[in-house]
Amino acid sequence: MKLGKLLAVAGATMLLCAFTSAASAGRLSLSGNRSRATWTRMDVSGGFGTVECEVVMESSVHAATINKTVGSLVGYTTAANVTRCARGGMTFFRESLPWHERFSGFEGTLPNITGATNTVTGVSFQIREPTLA
Numbered sequence: 001m002k003l004g005k006l007l008a009v010a011g012a013t014m015l016l017c018a019f020t021s022a023a024s025a026g027r028l029s030l031s032g033n034r035s036r037a038t039w040t041r042m043d044v045s046g047g048f049g050t051v052e053c054e055v056v057m058e059s060s061v062h063a064a065t066i067n068k069t070v071g072s073l074v075g076y077t078t079a080a081n082v083t084r085c086a087r088g089g090m091t092f093f094r095e096s097l098p099w100h101e102r103f104s105g106f107e108g109t110l111p112n113i114t115g116a117t118n119t120v121t122g123v124s125f126q127i128r129e130p131t132l133a
Contacts, residue, residue: 033060033061033062033063033064033075034058034059034060034061035058035059035060035061036056036057036058036059037056037057037058037059038054038055038056039054039055039056040054041053041054041086042054042055042090044088044090044127046088046127046129047129048129048130048131049087049088049129049130050087050088050130051085051087051088051089051090051127051128051129051130052085052086052087052088053082053083053084053085053086053088053089053090054082054083054084054085055080055081055082055083055090056079056080056081056083057077057079057080057081058077058078058079058080059075059076059077059078059101060075060076060078061074061075061101062074062075066103067103068103068106069103070103070104070105071102071103071104071119072102072103073100073101073102074101074102074103074118075101076097076098076099076100076101077097077098077099077101077120077123078097078098079097080092080094080097080099087130088127088128088129088130089127089128090125090126090127090128091125091126091128092123092124092125093124093125093126095124096122096123096124097122098122099120099121099122099123100120100121100122101118101119101120102118102119102120102121103116103118104116104117104118104119105117
């Protein structure tokens with residue numbers, strides 16, 4: 001899976017942690033305005049192999065209600081850290097934070113939303129691919 005797609009999933013996952021089961025037709029309701037997501041293994045494929053790292057991201061949302069308008073700013077990724085890597089290496093550039101999280105869509109039918117998608121922009125990172133042994 002490409003890192004850009006993974007980061008979009010990361011933002012969506014962070015917001016999914018806060019979604020409530022009841023949502024009005026024009027908005028998504030949230031409980032709490034901060035979330036944290038941890039991946040014990042995030043894989044990033046490159047030309048010389050796959051980087052395998054443990055990643056922690058923190059996010060905040062602007063309001064308890066999100067308008068379901070594609071492209072609307074819903075929050076920020078405020079922290080992204082690589083805690084360790086089993087293969088290769090990855091570094092998120094903190095000076096690029098916060099990253100903007102924009103609403104892209106949701107899955108399921110109201111009031112039972114089963115998933116959501118966000119687009120995360122402003123991400124800056126460096127990958128060190130595994131060396132050939």
